[in-house]
Amino acid sequence: MLFEVAGISKRFGGTVAVDGASFAVREAGIVGLIGPNGAGKTTLFDIICGRQRADAGEVRFEGRRVDGLMPHRLARLGFARSFQECRVLAEETCLDNLLFAAQEKRLWRELLGIVVPPRRAREKARALLAMAGLSRFENVLAGDLSFGQRRLVEIVSALVTEPRVLLLDEPASGVNPTLLGTLHDVLAETVPQMGVLLLLIEHNMEFVMSLAGRVVVMHQGAVLADGTPELVQADARVIDAYLG
């Protein structure tokens, strides 16, 4: 099994945020994670990324337990994420945002004895910016871009590290339709190419259903349904809890 969430629970005081959530992913690709506000999606991401500790359960990557690892150790294993509120280095240019992300990864690789030539990192960064339609903003400060463009910079900064597991928390939120189309195409092209597992939290149903091969539906902290987009969209419990 490539990736497993097994019986994860997390409470904050009296609030049960995640309540025995489980799902397993056999191979790389795009898995949507949907569900109503407060279903526990972001909390589950925080646990997977080492930002929060689970009260119970395990997260496993390639059979190895990874819950409770520090974020930098997870980064070394190939975990990358975006944030619901979008985070970029506002005072750095778009190209530097990607190069810093690649650099961080490279430092780890060098420590591990794998050397990636800097030139290649630069070429890859520029190619990803081009794919995101941001070539003309290479030398523009990320803080001067529109929200949607910053979102794209954040996501291609994660992609430039060639993650094995990428977690995106509502990447479509607040992005205009044109940039949303670009974002869709960037993910549809790069994810299969890189062989990454993308876990995609999203409220934009058109976006997530058109990208994901599989959708996990969370409700009240647990997994309510899990299957192809067609299957979950036709599931009466999902319609009741969320889509209806």
Ligand SMILES: Nc1ncnc2c1ncn2[C@@H]1O[C@H](COP(=O)(O)OP(=O)(O)OP(=O)(O)O)[C@@H](O)[C@H]1O
């Ligand atoms: N740090 C925290 N302290 C206390 N309660 C929290 C904390 N983080 C999340 N919660 C609560 O846990 C529950 C799950 O929240 P979470 O943010 O994981 O939901 P979500 O599925 O991401 O929702 P949304 O779609 O609105 O982003 C909510 O009731 C939320 O208020």
Ligand SMILES: [Mg+2]
């Ligand atoms: Mg959330």
